[in-house]
Amino acid sequence: MNKIQILRKISQTLFFVRALIVTGFYLSIVGFIKRFIIGDRILATIITKIIAIVLAFIAGRVFCGWMCPFGFLFNLVYELRVKLFKLKKLPTVDEKIHNKLIYFKYVVLILVVLAYLSGVKISGYTLAYLLLALFLVLGFIYPMFFCRYVCPVGSLLSIFARFSIFKLKLDENKCVGCRLCERKCPMQIKITEKIDQMECIRCFECMSVCKKGALSFSAFTKNTKKE
Incomplete structure (x- = not known):
């Protein structure tokens, strides 16, 4: 923990x-x-x-x-x-x-x-x-x-x-697609596809289990796409 x-x-x-x-x-x-x-x-x-x-x-x-x-x-x-x-x-x-x-x-x-x-x-x-x-x-x-x-x-x-300043963000350059974050999300959010900010209760279980540090919580950000 x-x-x-x-x-x-x-x-x-x-x-x-x-x-x-x-x-x-x-x-x-x-x-x-x-x-x-x-x-x-x-x-x-x-x-x-x-x-x-x-x-x-x-x-x-x-x-x-x-x-x-x-x-x-x-x-x-x-x-x-x-x-x-x-x-x-x-x-x-x-x-x-x-x-x-x-x-x-x-x-x-x-x-x-x-x-x-x-x-x-x-x-x-x-x-x-x-x-x-x-x-x-x-x-x-x-x-x-x-x-x-x-x-x-x-x-x-x-x-x-929906209009919150701070949002949960996925860095797809770091994400390896293991979906461990999704398996631990109590709200059943498809984190690796699209983070539903309206459904997310900010428990941060996803961040705690991500071994690659691909998830962060910051202001005015969008998911980082792989090039």
């Missing part, structure tokens, strides 16, 4: 503990989405939202990979499967299905906004924990399932991330 991974683990843990304390140890996906997308008057929530959006403009979906309490949980469950089954390659969804399913979270975002505008209220402890259990199971099978395909917070931040 390199320094970036250690820092990320520390950041995720601290924000997860903070979330537990703020919510009184009641982790509700529905409540989290409502507070972030719809908003409330709690100063801490407003500040968190502003920070997440500003970070998305600057460096992409940093909130998803470093600060989100649910991202922390889903990260733990897929890492648990990797260790239990000693996986060398992360499980993937069929590419054709994956390429369509990543847009579903935008549908969820629209539905959340429409539900709010129409006055529909969704709440309840049972629903909250059933949803959490469901996505933990799905996240155990397919890494970061909720973050990839369902989370409306992620979809909102990905819109800003």
Whole structure:
């Protein structure tokens, strides 16, 4: 585990503990989405939202990979499967299905906004924990399932991330095509073909496993092509 991974683990843990304390140890996906997308008057929530959006403009979906309490949980469950089954390659969804399913979270975002505008209220402890259990199971099978395909917070931040200043960059002059980065990417991004900055959660797992130093994170850059 390199320094970036250690820092990320520390950041995720601290924000997860903070979330537990703020919510009184009641982790509700529905409540989290409502507070972030719809908003409330709690100063801490407003500040968190502003920070997440500003970070998305600057460096992409940093909130998803470093600060989100649910991202922390889903990260733990897929890492648990990797260790239990000693996986060398992360499980993937069929590419054709994956390429369509990543847009579903935008549908969820629209539905959340429409539900709010129409006055529909969704709440309840049972629903909250059933949803959490469901996505933990799905996240155990397919890494970061909720973050990839369902989370409306992620979809909102990905819109800003499209215009981020700092981007993940592939130097094709150094890349040897081993695709080790892709096998370790929890978001199933085809890194050696095209880095989808909107889907990338800046976990930097790809950079940590690249033995050729072909991946970097810097401002206003494009992939370096082989001549």
